[in-house]
Amino acid sequence: MGIGAMTRGAGALVSLALSAGTIAHPAAACPTAEQGFRRLASPEAEIAYRWAPPALKAGQFFTAEVVTCRTRWGEAVHDIKIDAAMPAHGHGMNYRPSAVAIAPGHYRFTGLMLHMPGTWRITIDLLQGGRHTRLTHEVDLSP
Numbered sequence: 001m002g003i004g005a006m007t008r009g010a011g012a013l014v015s016l017a018l019s020a021g022t023i024a025h026p027a028a029a030c031p032t033a034e035q036g037f038r039r040l041a042s043p044e045a046e047i048a049y050r051w052a053p054p055a056l057k058a059g060q061f062f063t064a065e066v067v068t069c070r071t072r073w074g075e076a077v078h079d080i081k082i083d084a085a086m087p088a089h090g091h092g093m094n095y096r097p098s099a100v101a102i103a104p105g106h107y108r109f110t111g112l113m114l115h116m117p118g119t120w121r122i123t124i125d126l127l128q129g130g131r132h133t134r135l136t137h138e139v140d141l142s143p
């Protein structure tokens with residue numbers, strides 16, 4: 001889940017001026033909690049994300065917006081993938097989401113659905129060159 005208050009001042013807008021492979025102050029480009037975004041971080045990378053609708057429900061389609069805030073290796077992210085599975089049940093989603101880049105480092109996924117209650121593991125893979133970084137996030141959906 002989010003990691004505390006993410007209030008930032010100026011510079012909260014996604015910058016369109018970042019050139020490929022150059023992320024000088026990536027955190028400044030991260031959307032804030034006021035914009036409805038939460039953070040997901042690992043030692044390698046950090047993203048900001050929000051769901052629409054904000055509360056996930058079993059069997060309901062949702063949209064995910066993801067912004068890359070900090071990435072590994074200093075290379076541009078050229079592709080991003082989102083997936084979800086239930087580790088306890090050994091299955092994934094019944095639908096394949098589609099992705100669109102709406103700005104550099106800013107992506108929208110549609111057609112996501114967690115089709116049953118329980119614990120889901122959502123994975124987001126950032127692809128940079130031939131390498132990828134995975135961020136995971138667990139969601140518990142009540143019946």
Ligand SMILES: [Cu+2]
Binds near residue numbers: 086089091116
């Ligand atoms: Cu299941």
